[in-house]
Amino acid sequence: MIKDNLERIYNELPSGVKLVAVSKFHPADCIREAYAAGQRVFAESRPQEMNAKVEELKDECPDIEWHFIGHLQTNKLKMVLPYASLVQSVDTHHLLDEIDKWARANSRVIDVLLELHLGAEETKQGFHEEDILDLLFSVTGSMDDQGRQKKYPGIRFRGLMGMASHTEDESVINADFERIDSFMAYLVDLFPELKDFNQLSIGMSGDYHLAVKNGSTMVRIGTAIFGDRS
Numbered sequence: 001m002i003k004d005n006l007e008r009i010y011n012e013l014p015s016g017v018k019l020v021a022v023s024k025f026h027p028a029d030c031i032r033e034a035y036a037a038g039q040r041v042f043a044e045s046r047p048q049e050m051n052a053k054v055e056e057l058k059d060e061c062p063d064i065e066w067h068f069i070g071h072l073q074t075n076k077l078k079m080v081l082p083y084a085s086l087v088q089s090v091d092t093h094h095l096l097d098e099i100d101k102w103a104r105a106n107s108r109v110i111d112v113l114l115e116l117h118l119g120a121e122e123t124k125q126g127f128h129e130e131d132i133l134d135l136l137f138s139v140t141g142s143m144d145d146q147g148r149q150k151k152y153p154g155i156r157f158r159g160l161m162g163m164a165s166h167t168e169d170e171s172v173i174n175a176d177f178e179r180i181d182s183f184m185a186y187l188v189d190l191f192p193e194l195k196d197f198n199q200l201s202i203g204m205s206g207d208y209h210l211a212v213k214n215g216s217t218m219v220r221i222g223t224a225i226f227g228d229r230s
């Protein structure tokens, strides 16, 4: 039962860690069930699917906070950005440029997390530490006295997102989480002018216990709430 799964997870999470229910590939009815149990934050990974669910649920579940966690092609921004409270999966400069352009054209500021590449696999997306450092130096260097950014004025940098290595070896997963947690702490120290840069999104169904021990402020859990994705 979705409700029981949610209750178990709520009880396990320390206060201050936000549960993001990953509803991708599950029908809107599953979201309704979780919503009825009190869950308000949901994440989707495909623009079309997110858009369809937003439309279907907007009257029944008006206060859902939608996050986007998947690969975002720049030609799909208008399916996602009007509805997403947070884009967790920003992994290229090109995507940042395009989100910023869309935001300025629509008089919006979009909250994003920068995805840090963790683990060794070549296929994994995400920025490397030095890319993120360069990026945030250029953003903070463009700020005026009021803290307004000339660089990416349409983007509010909220923190980091990471996915641990795909392995059963908990020591490897833990090392990934330690790495992103200490990088996060380093950035928060280095860039006090980024006042809203305070979110660390780590932890999925299989590893959220480890993530919480390593400073997670936001866990993204699908399978442990909704069951397997067919």
Ligand SMILES: *Cc1c(COP(=O)(O)O)cnc(C)c1O
Residues within 6 Å of the ligand: 022, 024, 045, 069, 070, 163, 204, 205, 206, 220, 221, 222, 223, 224
């Ligand atoms: C699918 C997905 C999740 C949820 O994974 P589960 O193992 O089902 O909890 C979390 N984060 C991202 C980025 C995902 O794509």
